[in-house]
Amino acid sequence: MSAHLTGLIDKLHTDRSLDKAEWAALIAGRTPELAEYLFALSRKERQRYYGRDVYIRGLIEFTNYCKNDCFYCGIRKSNWNVHRYRLTEEEILSCCQAGYALGFRTFVLQGGEDGYFTDARMVHIIRAIKELCPNCALTLSIGEKPYDSYKAYFDAGADRYLLRHETYDPCHYKALHPPSLSASVRQQCLWDLKDIGYQVGTGFMVGSPGQTPEHLAGDMIFIRQLDPQMVGIGPFIPHHDTPFAREKAGALDLTLFMLGLLRLMLPRILLPATTALGTIVDGGRELGILAGANVVMPNLSPSDVRKDYNLYDNKLYTGIESAERRKGLEDRMAAIGYKVVTARGDSLNTSNE
Ligand code: SAH
Numbered sequence: 001m002s003a004h005l006t007g008l009i010d011k012l013h014t015d016r017s018l019d020k021a022e023w024a025a026l027i028a029g030r031t032p033e034l035a036e037y038l039f040a041l042s043r044k045e046r047q048r049y050y051g052r053d054v055y056i057r058g059l060i061e062f063t064n065y066c067k068n069d070c071f072y073c074g075i076r077k078s079n080w081n082v083h084r085y086r087l088t089e090e091e092i093l094s095c096c097q098a099g100y101a102l103g104f105r106t107f108v109l110q111g112g113e114d115g116y117f118t119d120a121r122m123v124h125i126i127r128a129i130k131e132l133c134p135n136c137a138l139t140l141s142i143g144e145k146p147y148d149s150y151k152a153y154f155d156a157g158a159d160r161y162l163l164r165h166e167t168y169d170p171c172h173y174k175a176l177h178p179p180s181l182s183a184s185v186r187q188q189c190l191w192d193l194k195d196i197g198y199q200v201g202t203g204f205m206v207g208s209p210g211q212t213p214e215h216l217a218g219d220m221i222f223i224r225q226l227d228p229q230m231v232g233i234g235p236f237i238p239h240h241d242t243p244f245a246r247e248k249a250g251a252l253d254l255t256l257f258m259l260g261l262l263r264l265m266l267p268r269i270l271l272p273a274t275t276a277l278g279t280i281v282d283g284g285r286e287l288g289i290l291a292g293a294n295v296v297m298p299n300l301s302p303s304d305v306r307k308d309y310n311l312y313d314n315k316l317y318t319g320i321e322s323a324e325r326r327k328g329l330e331d332r333m334a335a336i337g338y339k340v341v342t343a344r345g346d347s348l349n350t351s352n353e
């Protein structure tokens with residue numbers, strides 16, 4: 001094992017930061033042995049702050065209409081093969097109610113950028129959810145909005161917002177998105193969300209087409225600067241009806257390595273073991289937990305629409321609609337020494353306060 005690279009991990013562990021060249025060298029030079037060295041430290045940090053608890057978030061994918069045309073995404077607007085759906089407010093509330101009974105205390109409303117859900121409609125839904133489950137946290141993940149819209153949702157009771165920056169480098173961002181979208185606007189949204197007082201989550205895809213270790217280095221430096229409460233990362237996975245249909249998926253080892261690095265850089269963050277990670281390999285989410293992750297986000301969407309929220313091929317559709325399924329998740333986490341808990345699971349990275 002390279003002493004130079006273990007030295008960089010030790011430096012990250014003590015300083016919580018590296019410079020761009022150091023990040024890139026560490027990421028490019030990773031080996032299975034180096035990864036084990038990293039994970040031993042990242043697990044220790046995770047356990048220091050969060051013990052062996054695994055927080056669960058009930059994910060409700062409430063619309064797959066989207067006005068955007070991101071090259072990687074299966075529900076991009078120019079994919080005519082998607083069967084489009086929207087849940088009604090009533091359906092969303094019944095997902096929350098069912099989730100509450102199963103021990104979920106955080107709900108994540110995720111969707112495409114769907115003009116049907118105006119600010120007024122969103123505010124109505126947010127208020128209704130908070131009325132139904134006042135002791136739960138509500139997370140939104142509905143893309144780029146003007147400051148005032150974010151503010152209106154926050155004032156209505158939304159607690160958290162997930163908006164992955166996707167990739168920090170503006171040229172790489174351009175290579176993944178249509179000309180109407182830009183890295184700087186996306187990043188400004190994150191600063192706006194922070195300013196308003198949300199617990200903010202950002203993140204990126206690992207192994208997206210054209211991504212280099214230098215790009216990932218830029219992502220790490222941006223994330224440290226933003227100092228978010230959560231970071232969601234997962235491998236890029238091609239979708240057959242997108243311009244990236246023939247691109248290679250992101251690698252498991254790189255995704256796990258980035259999880260470990262994130263845990264060392266910002267030890268108090270919430271770090272999900274994502275669905276995409278569970279999709280590229282059986283047991284991927286367990287490996288994510290063992291690399292330093294502490295959150296899983298099972299699907300609470302009604303089972304008949306799950307297959308239509310198809311961001312990438314072979315996406316896991318298993319939800320958690322029953323107590324048996326929750327038990328199944330508990331068993332899988334228990335098998336690796338971790339414990340699913342019923343809690344809001346707020347971030348300990350509380351730079352907002
Ligand atoms: N419209 C919302 C939600 C997007 S979907 C928004 O703009 O934030 C949530 C995340 O799925 C995206 O941020 C992206 O990082 C990820 N995603 C989309 N397509 C993907 C693919 N093909 N492979 C892996 N992840 C993908």
